[in-house]
Amino acid sequence: MRKVVISGVGMTKVDQHFDRGIRDLFKEAVVKALDDSGNPEISHYYVSNAYASLISDQADLGPFLLEYAGCGCTPVTQIGGACGAGGNAVLEAFEAVASGKSDIVLVGGVEKMSDIPQKQVTSVQSTCMDQEYEANYGLTLAGINAMAARSYMQQYSATREQLALFAVQMHKNAVKNPYACLPFEVTTDKVIESFPIADPLTFLDSSPACDGSAAVIMTTPEIARTLTDTVVEVAGVCQSIDNVGISERPSLVTMRSTVDAAEKAYSMAKVKPDEIGVCEIHDAFTITGFIALEDLSLVDRGKTGIAVEEGTIAKDGKIPTNPSGGLKARGQPGGATGVYQIAEITQQLRGEAGGTQVEGAKVGLTHNISGFGSGATVGILKR
Amino acid sequence: MVMKPVNPVGFLGWGGYIPRYRLSVEEIARVWGKDPKRYRQGLFVDEKAVAGPDEDSATVAVEAARNSVLRANINAKDIGAVFVGSESNPYAVKPTGTLVAEAIGATPSVLSADFEFACKAGTEAIQCGTALVASGMVKYALSVGADVSQGAPGDDLEFTAAAGGAGYVLGRSGSDTVADIEASYSFVTDTPDFWRRQGQPYPRHGESFTGTPAYFKHVGSAAKKLMDELGYKANDFNYAIFHQPNGKFPVRAANSLGFTMDKIKPGLLVTKIGNTYSGSSPLGLAATLDIAKPGDKILVVSYGSGAGSDAFSIIVKDGIETKKQLAPSITDYVNRKLNVDYSTYIKWYRMIVAPT
């Protein structure tokens, strides 16, 4: 296995880009990443997207996006996996370089959620659930997270306020992020009193599904040296899965996919959880963030509420979490999310994260899941 | 001539279902500017059972059927015929009977059909089920009467059109028989008292014509003929159940035949749940069986507009006692209630629909 490094990243702002189509967004991210990486010749593209065939009626995205972005006739692989598509694609891109198959690859995620009304967004996001036994009964992803929140609060005596405080922290972080969708602060009261989505979770507990594109270029250290000065090593990327249907899982307050992927990633990167200096985790809802931190062994079981209260996850805390604002406030651009996380941690480790910079971060972790953890990809990057 | 099965047939199980929700006469009167006293004191109806948004006559029939099969304590695969009588089938074409048969596990070796004759569709289904069992063509038959009926908004019938149903498992008389069907008689004429044309959403009726020439003529004639042929007087029966379009008609019918109030009270559900149409006399009988004792004689007279009455003479057997607790009683369902307002009712019944 060869060593793999990131030589360039590019992102669009996450927003409701009514005036821009999926091709425009992808092109912006690709051009930025190529620019950032000294304009190399890409040998293989990996495109991650969750819902374009449902929202934009556009399947076969690879050629569709590449031609508009001026990428020439280059091999392209389109990768799905709902909101975990980004992480899945990052894994493929990494393995393409690590295995020696490709020398320089670009993994680009793109999503356009704002072209459809909210109730269709809910239906589309439900496609990551068990259709016959969950979605067809009116269960939603928010509903699953809400049931998990209820179980979590009961099991660990966590409070509604602690959940809300997580959202408060995410929004605080996003204020400094020029790419964030919701760069404004909120209070715990505002979170709790915002309109209900699936009891006990409210609108402000939930990440906004919006539009965005992020691209990351991976290559070997040797090739990177010829292109740029700032490289970040991809020390580990691992993926795992769990049951899709939640009725077949032993617990709603842990995701075996994350636990398994994290264990493998830590081992591959030869890193221990307490060495993680910054992370971008998949907080689709406030509760998802809680479960993620614990499954990643960054916080002890049941203790995230206290960690949030004590500022442990703040930028200057012991486990700086989602300095970008996370899915909650940077936004959740579907299948692009996993790539955003890699781009963000790369910038952190380079010291180029501007207002969101975590001081002195040397090892970063990314965590991207599909649905309620039917799949999870954990990445570990090193300076 | 009354109908007697050549081989003795009886009920092996009975069961009913009434939705949880109630709409009071006050609530309907409030919206339409009518006087609730006219219904409460005039017709002895306080409130009616209305179906929840996820219910229809098929789901009512399924639960009534399930309860009757639970009491019959048989293997559902031995049921050879599943009949559902209703005037509010969810499909104009696709039988409710197949859904019920599938839900209770009687498929695929089963005869199934839907019956229709206004409010007597259920008792007709019982007659036909009896014949199939008596002839030896099937081992068990399941006959259900169920409706989620709907009165035209603002019409008198809106105060009573209700939701509910009951089902009966029929089999050859034996040691586990709950009650024998001694004999039955159907009195039918072409009488336009209450009707709904194809494609029309609501029925129409002939107001007071629905009384003497319709309900009373058919109920009275069917009851008298059956009783005369069997040599019975009202005193010979412990209980009587008459179709209940409101609380007044069955009481008047009972009186004219010589039945005292205490005999019809256990089966008189209309005051609390309204007129459940095809479910009306089947539910009245179910409520009566819930408290009847071996040896009791029960008269059941249904009525369906158009018009006709089915009269039955039923003799309760020893098998009844152990079966009572195998399923919820009708009282359990009557007492399980939550009142809703008119706007909730019309939303649930899809009389107002959000545009898509």
Place this chain on the structure above:
Amino acid sequence: MSSARIWREIPQRYRLEGTKCAKCGTATFPPRSTCPKCGADEMKLYMLPRAGKIVTYSLIHSAPEGFETNVPYPVALIELDDGTRITSQLTDCENSEITVGMPVEMAVRRIREESPSGIIVYGYKFRPKVRKS
């Protein structure tokens, strides 16, 4: 939703038909052909019990298409009497009276219809027990 898709899962939706491993006794719903626990290919037809209790629940306010009319509606993760779990809507209860641990029983109800002219999908929901005893 096509006829085939609606029809295929009828035994599950109307009768709670699952499977049970003849080798290790693990029950599964929905049915499986390979045991998720021991990996054996000996799954047999198994009728799930129709009563259980609520493990956790939520009230859906933001509904997907086809479910908007009756928000907020309750959904729950239910543990049936044999330990098998199932997700389902709850019915016949006020949202405010739902509690974790509440005993519930199965009823067949309308789940959805694609349109006024389309097929009606019937299936299980769970509700508070009619008989308290």
